[in-house]
Amino acid sequence: MTLLDGKKTSEAIQNEIAAEVAELKANGGKTPHLAAILVGNDGGSVTYVNNKVLACERVGFESSLFHYEDTLSEEELLLKIKELNLDEEIDGFIVQLPLPKHIDAEKVLEAIDPVKDVDGFHPINVGRMVAGLPAYLPATPAGILQLLERYEIETSGKHCVVIGRSNIVGSPMSILMAKSAYPGNCTVTLCHSRTKDLPSFTRQADIIIAAIGKPEFVTADMVKEGVVVIDVGTTRVPDASRKSGFRLKGDVNFDEVAPKCSFITPVPGGVGPLTIAMLLKNTLKAAKKEVYA
Numbered sequence: 001m002t003l004l005d006g007k008k009t010s011e012a013i014q015n016e017i018a019a020e021v022a023e024l025k026a027n028g029g030k031t032p033h034l035a036a037i038l039v040g041n042d043g044g045s046v047t048y049v050n051n052k053v054l055a056c057e058r059v060g061f062e063s064s065l066f067h068y069e070d071t072l073s074e075e076e077l078l079l080k081i082k083e084l085n086l087d088e089e090i091d092g093f094i095v096q097l098p099l100p101k102h103i104d105a106e107k108v109l110e111a112i113d114p115v116k117d118v119d120g121f122h123p124i125n126v127g128r129m130v131a132g133l134p135a136y137l138p139a140t141p142a143g144i145l146q147l148l149e150r151y152e153i154e155t156s157g158k159h160c161v162v163i164g165r166s167n168i169v170g171s172p173m174s175i176l177m178a179k180s181a182y183p184g185n186c187t188v189t190l191c192h193s194r195t196k197d198l199p200s201f202t203r204q205a206d207i208i209i210a211a212i213g214k215p216e217f218v219t220a221d222m223v224k225e226g227v228v229v230i231d232v233g234t235t236r237v238p239d240a241s242r243k244s245g246f247r248l249k250g251d252v253n254f255d256e257v258a259p260k261c262s263f264i265t266p267v268p269g270g271v272g273p274l275t276i277a278m279l280l281k282n283t284l285k286a287a288k289k290e291v292y293a
């Protein structure tokens with residue numbers, strides 16, 4: 001069994017980005033600038049956004065963080081987005097999800113200029129991805145492709161079972177794994193909460209991508225020998241023995257599933273760190289106008 005080291009892979013990608021940024025600057029190019037909007041104080045979201053800002057510093061990007069109370073109105077948020085759409089200094093920006101209940105996330109994501117949508121969540125970027133046109137790929141699925149590629153995992157002709165149909169991970173992942181490309185060329189099954197007899201699908205899988213947000217959902221009896229397991233879950237579960245008061249749990253019961261795997265991602269240190277590296281990569285693409293001329 002080989003552990004897929006997301007932390008190490010993320011660092012390698014960030015080093016590559018840093019080298020490109022240094023060259024860009026040396027040639028008189030613009031310093032890439034990422035902005036992030038955070039509404040409210042959800043513990044996970046605060047951590048992730050802070051890590052995004054730190055990662056920007058690490059690779060030599062400029063960053064701007066706009067942090068609002070969760071009383072911010074939808075109208076105020078839409079105004080801020082309009083402002084960032086027009087700000088020529090900013091190459092790309094993101095709105096951290098989830099948003100408070102009183103804000104319509106779909107309306108917010110649609111207000112972002114697709115050219116600056118480095119999360120790849122705008123329907124135009126989603127459509128371009130599906131059509132195989134240049135687009136910003138959503139960071140978590142793009143990070144999973146990087147892991148498969150850098151560990152040279154065979155995907156062609158394999159049966160990939162994706163669990164979870166979110167717009168952020170499951171749905172785009174199912175499309176990308178079916179594409180005529182490497183990594184890809186899989187036969188894909190997309191399972192979700194209404195799937196009947198889910199274990200009958202996962203037992204047939206050569207590759208399982210678990211993205212449902214249910215801690216330790218995938219157990220040993222649900223997988224076959226030699227399977228590749230990608231665990232996207234990062235649920236915070238209470239743990240009084242820790243200073244933070246919580247522990248991160250993946251969607252896979254690691255201890256019992258890992259012995260049956262050829263490859264598996266740990267949690268933490270698997271897919272999560274790649275999400276941040278791939279956001280930086282999209283921001284570099286935005287600064288270099290690689291997706292939209």
Ligand SMILES: Nc1nc2c(c(=O)[nH]1)N[C@@H](CN(C=O)c1ccc(C(=O)N[C@@H](CCC(=O)O)C(=O)O)cc1)CN2
Pocket residue numbers: 044047048049094095096097098119139140168234248267268269270271272273274275276
């Ligand atoms: N606007 C967005 N919102 C959200 C996205 C996104 O890509 N764009 N994805 C997730 C959250 N996310 C990034 O925003 C994210 C999740 C997890 C990690 C990560 O590095 N996890 C670490 C553990 C970190 C910890 O201690 O909590 C790991 O798994 O090792 C990074 C980014 C939802 N919202």
Ligand SMILES: [Mg+2]
Pocket residue numbers: 099100101102103104105
């Ligand atoms: Mg909402």
